Amino acid sequence: MTSFTQVEEEEDEVAGWKQVLSRVDAVQQSQEKFQVTVFEMGQHLHTIQKEHKSMAWKWMSYFWKQNIKFTPSPPDSPEA
Numbered sequence: 001m002t003s004f005t006q007v008e009e010e011e012d013e014v015a016g017w018k019q020v021l022s023r024v025d026a027v028q029q030s031q032e033k034f035q036v037t038v039f040e041m042g043q044h045l046h047t048i049q050k051e052h053k054s055m056a057w058k059w060m061s062y063f064w065k066q067n068i069k070f071t072p073s074p075p076d077s078p079e080a
Helices: 004-065
Strands: none
16 A cells, blocks of 8 residues: 555656656757748748849840940959
8 A cells, every 4th residue: 555655756756757748848849840940941042042043134134135234343442
């Protein structure tokens, strides 16, 4: 037969383990959210890089059609 003290100790231990498991679960969920966020950021960056190349080509085509030419800045100018 178990004593009242043993029952209390076991209940305290169970409560402690439940708290630990709850924290582990919270950390896992946080890590999953972080991984999803990083993945989504990577997808956005990839899209931006693809669009950047496309937009650069469109602008260069536009300038060429408008006969706009760019000359390099002199070496000692602030724009160089």
